[in-house]
Amino acid sequence: MAVQISSRLLDGSVLGLLSVKDYYGYALTQEVQKYIAVSESTMYPVLRRLKSNGLVTTYDEPYQGRNRRYYRITNLGLNSLKSIDIEWKQFKNAVDTMLKGDRHE
Amino acid sequence: MNKYIEELSKLLNVLSYQDKQDALNFYTEYLQDGDFKTYAECSEKLGTPQMLANKIIANYQSEHGSGYVRDKRNVSIVLIVLLCIIAIPFLLTIISIIFSIFVTIFSVIFSIIVTIFALGLSAIVILVVSFWLLFTNFWTGLFYLGLALVTLGIVTILFEPAKWLLINLLLITKNFCKWSYSQITNIAKKFF
Numbered sequence: 001m002a003v004q005i006s007s008r009l010l011d012g013s014v015l016g017l018l019s020v021k022d023y024y025g026y027a028l029t030q031e032v033q034k035y036i037a038v039s040e041s042t043m044y045p046v047l048r049r050l051k052s053n054g055l056v057t058t059y060d061e062p063y064q065g066r067n068r069r070y071y072r073i074t075n076l077g078l079n080s081l082k083s084i085d086i087e088w089k090q091f092k093n094a095v096d097t098m099l100k101g102d103r104h105e
Numbered sequence: 106m107n108k109y110i111e112e113l114s115k116l117l118n119v120l121s122y123q124d125k126q127d128a129l130n131f132y133t134e135y136l137q138d139g140d141f142k143t144y145a146e147c148s149e150k151l152g153t154p155q156m157l158a159n160k161i162i163a164n165y166q167s168e169h170g171s172g173y174v175r176d177k178r179n180v181s182i183v184l185i186v187l188l189c190i191i192a193i194p195f196l197l198t199i200i201s202i203i204f205s206i207f208v209t210i211f212s213v214i215f216s217i218i219v220t221i222f223a224l225g226l227s228a229i230v231i232l233v234v235s236f237w238l239l240f241t242n243f244w245t246g247l248f249y250l251g252l253a254l255v256t257l258g259i260v261t262i263l264f265e266p267a268k269w270l271l272i273n274l275l276l277i278t279k280n281f282c283k284w285s286y287s288q289i290t291n292i293a294k295k296f297f
Contacts, residue, residue, distance in 0.1 A: 025131055026138030040150050041157055044131050045164040068134060 005036055010046055011055075012084030018056060018073040019081055025069060047071060055080050106136050109147040109154055116158035120165060128161050207278065214270055221263050228256035 005013070010032075017023065017031055029043045050056045055077035060067040073081070110133050117125040132151065141147045151157045232253035238246030 024134070024138065026135050029135070039152075040135070041152060041160050044128065044161065047131075048127070048164075066134070066137065068138070069130065 005038070007046070007049075008084060009088060010038070010042070011050060012081060012088060014043075014046055014050065015055060015073055015077050015081040015084070018071055019078060022070045022072045024071070028071065050077065053080075106133075106142055106144070106147055108144050109136070109151075112154035113158055116154055117161065119162060124165060132157070210274065214267075214274055218267050218271060221260055221267055224256055225260040228253045228260060231256070 013032060013036070014028065017028065023031065025043065025047065028047075029038075029040060032038055032043065047056070051058060051071075053076075054074060056071045056073055058069050058071055060069050062068075110129060113132065114125070114129055117128055120128070136147055136150075139150065141150055148154075152160070231249050235246050235249035235253055238249055240246070
């Protein structure tokens with residue numbers, strides 16, 4: 001697919017998934033890959049960026065003698081999700097209008 | 106998988122310890138959760154360790170600017186220490202030259218001021234003597250009186266410029282010391 005997701009939209013998508021439930025890295029990557037083609041090495045920078053901006057927090061849970069790091073959305077993350085959602089809808093409508101070619105001039 | 110992470114770990118040495126550990130933890134967990142056991146499986150999923158490391162490091166660099174990467178800093182610290190050791194003789198020479206220039210300027214101005222003071226003092230002495238001479242040998246007395254007054258006049262004329270010179274010299278020295286101190290601390294801050 002030639003259309004690529006921007007990093008802001010990817011942030012939004014990850015926040016959207018995390019607003020439903022907490023994920024650990026691998027599961028989150030799998031979940032994102034259900035919908036769009038992202039490479040496996042894309043998710044780490046995204047999660048790190050979200051964390052350093054305070055949009056998600058992490059906590060460790062033991063799993064089979066090791067730790068799994070879970071990601072949880074913060075209130076700041078929820079707010080960010082809302083604004084990305086609005087931006088995306090405006091952008092989507094604008095592109096839709098152009099693609100359909102039924103502009104009223 | 107261990108070999109893959111080991112290689113990745115080596116390649117991530119340019120990052121700070123914390124950043125490196127975060128990345129390694131994430132990918133170790135990732136490979137365990139994905140049940141990727143062999144080196145080939147790992148490389149197929151994440152790319153070769155080199156590719157993955159490049160991507161992780163590039164991501165840090167784009168955020169922090171190229172100055173971030175720590176290894177470069179370590180190298181530059183070693184270079185600076187070497188440079189310092191080599192530079193010490195030169196530095197000492199430069200410092201002593203600057204110091205001697207200051208000492209010279211100071212001593213010249215100091216001698217000028219001392220001369221002015223000496224002139225003033227001798228003028229006062231001659232003035233007093235000439236008053237006494239006026240009564241014993243009038244013309245000689247008058248000569249000395251005139252001499253003393255002329256000298257006092259010269260001293261008064263020279264006093265202001267000399268004062269100005271001294272004050273400015275002190276100010277310049279003060280500012281120069283301040284400036285060099287801030288330069289040194291700036292350089293020190295940059296590297297340590």
